[in-house]
Amino acid sequence: MTAAGGTISLLVGAVLLRLTLTGAYTRYVRPGMAPWLVIAGIVAATLGAVTVIRVLRRLPSVVGDGHHDDGQTARAGWLLLAPIAALLLVAPPALGSYGVGRGATVDVRAGAPVFDPLPADARAVPMSLLEYAQRAAEADGASFNGATVELTGFVAGPDTDGFRLARYQIACCAADAAPVVVRVVGVHGDLPPRDEWVTVTGRFDPAGEQLPMLVAIGVTPIPQPDDPYE
Amino acid sequence: MARAAGERLGAVEGQDGGPAGVRVSSGGARRDVGVLVVVAVVGAAAALRPLLQDLLATPAVAHWATIFVSIAVQAFPFLILGVSISAAVAAFVRPAILARVLPRRPALAVPVAAAAGAALPGCECGSVPIAGRLVASGVAPAAALAFLLSAPAINPVVLVATAVAFPGRPEMVVARLLASLLAATVVGLIWSRIGRDALVERARRRAAPEGSRLTVLIATAQHDLLHAGGFLIVGAATAATLQTVVPRSVLDHVAGSGLVAVLAMAALAVAMSICSEADAFVALSLTQFSLAARLTFLVVGPMVDVKLVALQAGTFGRAFAVRFAPLAFLVAVASSVLIGWWLL
Numbered sequence: 171m172t173a174a175g176g177t178i179s180l181l182v183g184a185v186l187l188r189l190t191l192t193g194a195y196t197r198y199v200r201p202g203m204a205p206w207l208v209i210a211g212i213v214a215a216t217l218g219a220v221t222v223i224r225v226l227r228r229l230p231s232v233v234g235d236g237h238h239d240d241g242q243t244a245r246a247g248w249l250l251l252a253p254i255a256a257l258l259l260v261a262p263p264a265l266g267s268y269g270v271g272r273g274a275t276v277d278v279r280a281g282a283p284v285f286d287p288l289p290a291d292a293r294a295v296p297m298s299l300l301e302y303a304q305r306a307a308e309a310d311g312a313s314f315n316g317a318t319v320e321l322t323g324f325v326a327g328p329d330t331d332g333f334r335l336a337r338y339q340i341a342c343c344a345a346d347a348a349p350v351v352v353r354v355v356g357v358h359g360d361l362p363p364r365d366e367w368v369t370v371t372g373r374f375d376p377a378g379e380q381l382p383m384l385v386a387i388g389v390t391p392i393p394q395p396d397d398p399y400e
Numbered sequence: 401m402a403r404a405a406g407e408r409l410g411a412v413e414g415q416d417g418g419p420a421g422v423r424v425s426s427g428g429a430r431r432d433v434g435v436l437v438v439v440a441v442v443g444a445a446a447a448l449r450p451l452l453q454d455l456l457a458t459p460a461v462a463h464w465a466t467i468f469v470s471i472a473v474q475a476f477p478f479l480i481l482g483v484s485i486s487a488a489v490a491a492f493v494r495p496a497i498l499a500r501v502l503p504r505r506p507a508l509a510v511p512v513a514a515a516a517g518a519a520l521p522g523c524e525c526g527s528v529p530i531a532g533r534l535v536a537s538g539v540a541p542a543a544a545l546a547f548l549l550s551a552p553a554i555n556p557v558v559l560v561a562t563a564v565a566f567p568g569r570p571e572m573v574v575a576r577l578l579a580s581l582l583a584a585t586v587v588g589l590i591w592s593r594i595g596r597d598a599l600v601e602r603a604r605r606r607a608a609p610e611g612s613r614l615t616v617l618i619a620t621a622q623h624d625l626l627h628a629g630g631f632l633i634v635g636a637a638t639a640a641t642l643q644t645v646v647p648r649s650v651l652d653h654v655a656g657s658g659l660v661a662v663l664a665m666a667a668l669a670v671a672m673s674i675c676s677e678a679d680a681f682v683a684l685s686l687t688q689f690s691l692a693a694r695l696t697f698l699v700v701g702p703m704v705d706v707k708l709v710a711l712q713a714g715t716f717g718r719a720f721a722v723r724f725a726p727l728a729f730l731v732a733v734a735s736s737v738l739i740g741w742w743l744l
Contacts, residue, residue: 174434206477246630255445262465342678343474
């Protein structure tokens, strides 16, 4: 692992920087990770570049010249090529409807704040699915006050008289994602296809039992948001 | 997005085609083959791109790939931090000083090292290379291992995250701190009694490379990064597989607060391999379990999970990992049950 190791390290850094600069990293981690990913990318790329240069100039660059390394250690670094190859070519998508219902859902009652009533006459109030579910759980949704709200998520699948709208909450990375699901009813015409991103306007309906329910006024397909998670 | 990735591939291939070409023309030592292999792998992946895209059209595969990449991407900055500290220790701290700072008697050195874990911000990926470096520098393995176990669980960043996740329940933070410290200390003391140094021989043999400080710094960092990074990939792939194959909803069958629930939470922590900075938020969402069972999740996760065991196997050797992981698991579960029974 000398010139090859340096090249792999350089590639790791390049992939991290590319993920961050193209914005694709928000499919995997919180947006707040960006500066750390950039720093990590620069360190890995610089380290790799310096190693390659030192090998080319025949400066010492090998720890103990490999005699202390058994094969397992030396081979391990090659595994880094797997995510590099995958990410350079096809970056996996943000989590979609497949994981909804497979993982634990967010518990909206845990630490939910107390909400002020929404103004009833204003235009549609945009809010996260989490806030919608929390308001719905609090006093049977009294704080909605009849207001129109606007939710953005992806279609997790059909449901009676409508579809399920979902969005994942992530704390750190997509490995800890948990979905919030809202049941959208009163949809006229064709249902949007599974995994399509939509903005739904509508009003709260207290009839939802397992899931908070929304009676749709309008459903608009949109491109996937920059941050697909909440 | 995927198309843009393909268009940029040419540039990347050009990038490493350069050094490869130079090396081959300058005489072709054995190690030059490696660079060619790197280029060949990236090139082959490019040729197989349509196949990769077809695979990702399958929802289960896409789900797996997203979680795999997420764990790797999320862990990398912490790994870089750990590797940088490890390399700095190798380059700038004389081994004799480290050995002198810690008390000589294990009964004292182990708790001191466990408490010192509070000084390392970050999550578990960073602490493995540092513990490996400590052993290589002559620190007693039991003390280095106590540090390895405690650092990801008791540093301020993780404790603040726990407090944020459980507002109005400060006893959760206290319980996590105490249970993790206790488990790390007990494992360290047990290891000082029955652990054999031969088991950490791989870490020991990593005597610091010779040369100028700059050479040591660069060579150590490069070596540790590739080495730990490779094992991180094994761990991330395992965790993603477990998460995709076993839906978390199976947990609903064992919900509650009994011993079965505690063991289920411990098993979940091992399988999920999430960062110790995020695990409190996941524990928050597992409301079908008692607080004490969720404490087990928070204590076991930073000490034993599939990603971490892969990293430990890489740093200390496989023989070490198959003994150390079960020991740490049992002690962590027992410690969390004890503290949970007392405080929660």
